[in-house]
Amino acid sequence: MNDLGEALALGAGxxxxxxxxxxxQIPAVQDIWRARMAAMISDEPDVFDAMLSNYDQxxxxxxxxxxxxxxxxxxxxxxxxxxxIGITNGGQTAFFMxxxxxxxxxxxxxxxxxxxxxxxxxxxxxxxxxxxxxxxxARKPRIEELGDRQFKYRVDFENLNADAExxxxxxxxxxxxxxSNVLTDNEITRLSDEAIRLGVPLIIxxxxxxxxxxxxxxxxxxVWDEHIILTMSLSKLGLPGTRSGIVVAAEETIAxxxxxxxxxxxxxxxxxxxxxxxxxxxxxxxxxxxxxxxxFYRRRSAMAQELAHELLPADLPWKMHRSEGAFFIWFWFExxxxxxxxxxxxxxxxxxxxxxxxxxxxxxxxxxxxxxHRDECIRVSFTQGEATLREGFRILGxxxxxxx
Amino acid sequence: MNDLGEALALGAGxxxxxxxxxxxQIPAVQDIWRARMAAMISDEPDVFDAMLSNYDQxxxxxxxxxxxxxxxxxxxxxxxxxxxIGITNGGQTAFFMxxxxxxxxxxxxxxxxxxxxxxxxxxxxxxxxxxxxxxxxARKPRIEELGDRQFKYRVDFENLNADAExxxxxxxxxxxxxxSNVLTDNEITRLSDEAIRLGVPLIIxxxxxxxxxxxxxxxxxxVWDEHIILTMSLSKLGLPGTRSGIVVAAEETIAxxxxxxxxxxxxxxxxxxxxxxxxxxxxxxxxxxxxxxxxFYRRRSAMAQELAHELLPADLPWKMHRSEGAFFIWFWFExxxxxxxxxxxxxxxxxxxxxxxxxxxxxxxxxxxxxxHRDECIRVSFTQGEATLREGFRILGxxxxxxx
Numbered sequence: 150m151n152d153l154g155e156a157l158a159l160g161a162g163x164x165x166x167x168x169x170x171x172x173x174q175i176p177a178v179q180d181i182w183r184a185r186m187a188a189m190i191s192d193e194p195d196v197f198d199a200m201l202s203n204y205d206q207x208x209x210x211x212x213x214x215x216x217x218x219x220x221x222x223x224x225x226x227x228x229x230x231x232x233x234i235g236i237t238n239g240g241q242t243a244f245f246m247x248x249x250x251x252x253x254x255x256x257x258x259x260x261x262x263x264x265x266x267x268x269x270x271x272x273x274x275x276x277x278x279x280x281x282x283x284x285x286x287a288r289k290p291r292i293e294e295l296g297d298r299q300f301k302y303r304v305d306f307e308n309l310n311a312d313a314e315x316x317x318x319x320x321x322x323x324x325x326x327x328x329s330n331v332l333t334d335n336e337i338t339r340l341s342d343e344a345i346r347l348g349v350p351l352i353i354x355x356x357x358x359x360x361x362x363x364x365x366x367x368x369x370x371x372v373w374d375e376h377i378i379l380t381m382s383l384s385k386l387g388l389p390g391t392r393s394g395i396v397v398a399a400e401e402t403i404a405x406x407x408x409x410x411x412x413x414x415x416x417x418x419x420x421x422x423x424x425x426x427x428x429x430x431x432x433x434x435x436x437x438x439x440x441x442x443x444x445f446y447r448r449r450s451a452m453a454q455e456l457a458h459e460l461l462p463a464d465l466p467w468k469m470h471r472s473e474g475a476f477f478i479w480f481w482f483e484x485x486x487x488x489x490x491x492x493x494x495x496x497x498x499x500x501x502x503x504x505x506x507x508x509x510x511x512x513x514x515x516x517x518x519x520x521x522h523r524d525e526c527i528r529v530s531f532t533q534g535e536a537t538l539r540e541g542f543r544i545l546g547x548x549x550x551x552x553x
Numbered sequence: 554m555n556d557l558g559e560a561l562a563l564g565a566g567x568x569x570x571x572x573x574x575x576x577x578q579i580p581a582v583q584d585i586w587r588a589r590m591a592a593m594i595s596d597e598p599d600v601f602d603a604m605l606s607n608y609d610q611x612x613x614x615x616x617x618x619x620x621x622x623x624x625x626x627x628x629x630x631x632x633x634x635x636x637x638i639g640i641t642n643g644g645q646t647a648f649f650m651x652x653x654x655x656x657x658x659x660x661x662x663x664x665x666x667x668x669x670x671x672x673x674x675x676x677x678x679x680x681x682x683x684x685x686x687x688x689x690x691a692r693k694p695r696i697e698e699l700g701d702r703q704f705k706y707r708v709d710f711e712n713l714n715a716d717a718e719x720x721x722x723x724x725x726x727x728x729x730x731x732x733s734n735v736l737t738d739n740e741i742t743r744l745s746d747e748a749i750r751l752g753v754p755l756i757i758x759x760x761x762x763x764x765x766x767x768x769x770x771x772x773x774x775x776v777w778d779e780h781i782i783l784t785m786s787l788s789k790l791g792l793p794g795t796r797s798g799i800v801v802a803a804e805e806t807i808a809x810x811x812x813x814x815x816x817x818x819x820x821x822x823x824x825x826x827x828x829x830x831x832x833x834x835x836x837x838x839x840x841x842x843x844x845x846x847x848x849f850y851r852r853r854s855a856m857a858q859e860l861a862h863e864l865l866p867a868d869l870p871w872k873m874h875r876s877e878g879a880f881f882i883w884f885w886f887e888x889x890x891x892x893x894x895x896x897x898x899x900x901x902x903x904x905x906x907x908x909x910x911x912x913x914x915x916x917x918x919x920x921x922x923x924x925x926h927r928d929e930c931i932r933v934s935f936t937q938g939e940a941t942l943r944e945g946f947r948i949l950g951x952x953x954x955x956x957x
Contacts, residue, residue: 171608179602186601187594190587197590198583201794201828204575238642238796242818249683276816279653279683390605390823392642412680414646418822419794424605 165541166533168502170326170476171389173449173532177441178387185424200423204416208407209236209395213422216429217395223432224360227373227397235403236417237410239392240356240382245277246409247352247378247396252317253280261317262286262512263352266304266340269479269509269526271326271354285512286315289520298458298468300481302330306339313347318378322354324365324474327509327528329450331367331473344376350402356382357475363438364446365474375399383421386434386442393421446476446531453478453531453538460542462550478529479506481522487552488524495548501541504528569945570937572906574730574880575793577853577936581845582791589828604827608820612811613640613799617826620833621799627836628764631777631801639807640821641814643796644760644786649681650813651756651782651800656721657684665721666690666916667756670708670744673883673913673930675730675758689916690719693924702862702872704885706734710743717751722782726758728769728878731913731932733854735771735877748780754806760786761879767842768850769878779803787825790838790846797825850880850935857882857935857942864946866954882933883910885926891956892928899952905945908932 189197208214214231221227237243252263263274265287278284288309290302302325311319319340324331332340337353344351357364359371362385373379376399383393396406410417428434450472457478461467470479485492489505496503506526513523529545531538593601612618618635625631641647656667667678669691682688692713694706706729715723723744728735736744741757748755761768763775766789777783780803787797800810814821832838854876861882865871874883889896893909900907910930917927933949935942 169608172606174602174606179606182605183594183598183601186590190591190594194587197587198578199794201586202576202578202583202791204573204793238646238822239818239820242642245817273816273819387606389608389820390603392818392820392822412677413649413817414643414796415677416643416793416796418642418796418824420822420824 163500165501165537165544167529167538167541168504169530169532171532172385172387172476173445175387175441175445178437181437182387182424185427189423196423200419203419205419206407207411207416208403209234209417210419210422210426213426213429216426217397220360220429220432221373221397224435225371225373229373229397232400233397233403235396235398235406236422237394237396237406238414238417239389240354240380240384240394241273242392243380243394243396243406244274244354246406246413247318247380248274248277248284248320249279250405250409251350251352252284253278253282255317259314261315264288264309264311264316264319265512266309266319266321267302267325267330267332268512269325269328269506269523270320270511271322272504272508274320275508275511283512286514287510287512289513292522295471299471300468301471302328304332304336304340309343311343311347313349316347316349318350318352319344319347320352320354322356324357326357326475327477327504327506328470328479329473329475329477330470331365331369334369337369337372341372341374341377350376350378350398352378352380354380356380357385361434361438362386363443364476365443366447366450367473373397378402383425386425386437388421388424391421391424392418393425449531450478452535453529456535456538456542460539461546462553465549465553467549476530476532478531480527480529482525482527482549482553483522485525485549485553489527490524492527492548492552495552496545499544499548501544503541503545567904569905569941569948571933571942571945572908573934573936575936576789576791576880577849579791579845579849582841585841586791586828589831593827600827604823607823609823610811611815611820612807613638613821614823614826614830617830617833620830621801624764624833624836624838625777625801628839629775629777633777633801636804637801637807639800639802639810640826641798641800641810642818642821643793644758644784644788644798645677646796647784647798647800647810648678648758650810650817651722651784652678652681652688652724653683654809654813655754655756656688657682657686659721663718665719668692668713668715668720668723669916670713670723670725671706671729671734671736672916673729673732673910673927674724674915675726676908676912678724679912679915687916690918691914691916693917696926699875703875704872705875705877706732708736708740708744713747715747715751717753720751720753722754722756723748723751724756724758726760727773728761730761730879731881731908731910732874732883733877733879733881734874735769735773738773741773741776745776745778745781754780754782754802756782756784758784760784761789765838765842766790767847768880769847770851770854771877777801782806787829790829790841792825792828795825795828796822797829853935854882856939857933860939860942860946864943865950866957869953869957871953880934880936882935884931884933886929886931886953886957887926889929889953889957893931894928896931896952896956899956900949903948903952905948907945907949
């Protein structure tokens with residue numbers, strides 16, 4: 150983040166940034182938030198003033214929580230009230246609190262871990278444990294070859310090996326950052342059943358999913374239940390600078406998150422909630438998601454895949470995870486002579502920034518040393534425009550040809 | 554916070570809120586921030602868009618950090634650069650990170666504590682430890698009687714008893730929430746020397762102090778040095794809803810805070826920095842602080858003291874800490890028959906909310922059971938207007954007469 154933040158903030162020059170998770174600047178969406186803020190200032194100055202000058206409840210603004218609950222009622226029929234909605238300073242902070250709440254050293258002195266049923270998984274969880282023991286126990290995926298240079302990860306239920314003694318929660322992101330994998334409805338149902346069997350929550354990171362921002366290219370059903378903790382975010386609506394995470398969970402969990410927010414930071418920032426609330430109330434956030442944001446990223450994904458076919462060496466067996474959502478193409482270079490980390494270094498030397506895939510395979514305890522897959526993948530963001538992608542892929546193609 | 558947040562957000566009705574730490578709504582200041590945001594949208598829409606749509610560096614926006622460093626150079630001559638400035642999601646989050654960095658179980662398996670040289674101290678630090686052992690070791694103050702119903706706390710240097718083995722840092726707030734006490738320049742110098750002797754940082758919470766917001770009624774000198782960690786905030790400029798904390802510290806400490814921010818929440822929210830940056834660059838923030846904010850709270854403090862003299866029983870020996878800054882009158886009811894907690898309950902039953910003082914006396918390890926002082930104080934906020942204060946003090950006066 151630091152390299153990336155510095156480059157973005159100070160002006161990156163000729164660096165081709167294919168590493169970052171920052172959402173694309175979508176002018177039609179930026180226009181909406183800019184107009185909303187201007188309207189708030191001119192039409193509801195008292196609302197604007199209160200947004201800046203009040204500490205809100207640590208669980209979030211009561212009106213925003215009401216709006217979210219009503220929205221989820223209408224959209225999905227979920228039996229949630231404002232008490233099932235908690236706000237955090239961004240989705241990552243929600244995970245900092247949730248992961249440490251449900252794993253690590255527990256109040257009865259037992260140790261529990263978060264089960265990641267499938268890695269690669271979001272890199273941002275990896276270092277969040279405040280204790281010294283590893284917070285995660287992860288499982289290798291099954292890899293399903295789809296042809297046409299595509300593959301898809303599947304949960305390997307045969308080898309899940311979760312026990313009620315040591316599991317604190319099951320955690321997945323859907324769509325997954327980095328691979329864009331979207332767990333199927335069947336997989337989610339089985340994980341949900343497993344969570345019930347273990348008596349632990351199933352945490353689903355829905356930052357890219359439905360109902361907003363809808364950066365998901367598969368037709369799957371969002372689920373929620375008392376034992377499911379669903380996290381959402383305003384970031385992928387183009388508002389990452391507001392750090393606004395939304396947690397949908399059992400009332401008790403929201404109360405705990407609220408206490409943690411009060412202790413760690415007194416309250417949340419109010420601005421994201423203030424900007425978006427009327428769009429949640431009116432449902433217009435769905436229109437923004439489905440008519441602007443989702444098509445935008447779907448086109449970007451298609452373009453990135455086309456450019457890969459055009460610019461990566463046709464005679465090498467490179468593959469991509471099927472693009473099912475989020476902002477990334479996840480490449481698999483099976484049999485490449487160098488590791489993804491070495492490829493990253495070579496690309497960086499040529500001003501192309503990607504993320505080497507090995508960082509996303511954390512929490513694996515008993516993996517065979519000969520499981521090369523984790524050193525054969527990279528994550529490439531397609532949030533940048535065609536010029537950046539084209540130049541980045543051209544150089545990636547050359548380095549692959551050199552390295553393979 | 555929860556009672557308070559709910560009451561504020563949903564409309565408090567007839568409740569007289571004298572408990573909260575929310576800054577007053579100062580129209581002249583609100584006008585400035587509203588005009589600034591409107592100007593950003595109309596004149597610099599790209600800056601506005603970037604503020605909402607970029608993840609910034611976890612240490613904060615580079616331009617804002619530059620601006621702060623330059624401002625502190627000019628104002629105080631401190632030899633700081635942008636690398637000495639770190640941003641957090643509010644001052645409380647800075648403390649969550651700093652206190653756990655410098656105390657608790659250390660990497661060498663030793664345990665260290667934060668030395669509070671004087672309690673009462675800010676309640677918000679009290680529960681921030683992520684480990685199980687107490688994070689604090691606190692010392693009773695010397696109480697100096699000043700006459701005219703006033704007293705002042707002094708650091709009891711004779712009984713500081715800090716050792717290099719177990720002290721992780723020394724921590725003070727200046728002005729102090731709750732008592733409004735401002736440690737003298739001499740006290741700060743001695744604490745700074747003590748920190749050097751122990752080889753630990755001196756953390757100074759400057760949320761109310763100089764150079765902004767300047768809610769400090771004593772003429773003291775702000776200090777910074779490589780071993781001092783000074784925290785500041787935009788909250789008391791009327792922007793608590795933006796959750797913007799500023800840490801001035803050695804480069805290494807800022808780098809550590811930056812890593813912690815990245816792990817805990819990816820990045821900070823950008824809005825507070827975006828609003829205030831030009832006012833830091835131009836120095837206009839000083840004008841706002843010294844010509845609007847400081848006189849406002851000085852008047853409120855004077856009014857609250859006058860109302861106390863008018864409305865509290867003249868025949869009872871109630872006292873106030875000398876009002877030296879911040880938003881609070883700190884009452885001492887020496888010899889009262891009931892505890893401050895019981896007084897709080899009685900006041901709450903009559904819709905007057907104050908904060909019982911005992912919560913601010915944490916970390917005391919070896920205090921005599923007969924030290925009644927900690928159960929004889931309450932904190933009263935004067936951020937609300939005269940009507941609220943007058944009615945609250947009228948009822949407080951009646952309850953004191955009943956209880957004493």
